[in-house]
Amino acid sequence: MSRETIFFLHTLKDLEGALPLGNGLYLNGDFNAVQQYILDGKPIEGVIRFFAGYAGWDHGQLAKEIKENSWLIGKAGKETLLNQHFRDLWHTSLNEMGGKYAIWARYPQYPSLN
Incomplete structure (x- = not known):
């Protein structure tokens, strides 16, 4: 595990070097251009998420x-990927998958305390 690397998901389709993931979502790209995008005061919420x-x-x-x-x-x-609070992302993703996964999402964090 390395914590010295930053990845980012985004919807900036014209960002040079971005890898298209589908459904209008992209991975990484020109980080200097992203920095300038942010410095220019352009929207971040729902557009870019850093990891x-x-x-x-x-x-x-x-x-x-x-x-x-x-x-x-x-x-x-x-x-979900761009807007969901990180603490709720796993829970929301399981619910979106439906079926048994939605049941897992409702499983208590500490079942022995029930």
Whole structure:
């Protein structure tokens, strides 16, 4: 895990170097241009969300973990990813997936206290 790297999701379709993720959402791009965008007083809320740090995997490790169902994979909505408070993001994402995942979202944090 590294906390020295910043990633950002955004809706700035013309940002040079941005990786399109689909549904009008992009990953990273020209960080200097993003800094200038912010300094120019343009809107950030609902447009850009920054993430500090990342976790890394050995070659093939993530694919193996996905195959073993160690990860939940779903399509998160752009509005959720850009606007949801970070403390509620997991809960909201599970609810959006529906079914058993929505039940998981309502599971108490400390079930032994029930």
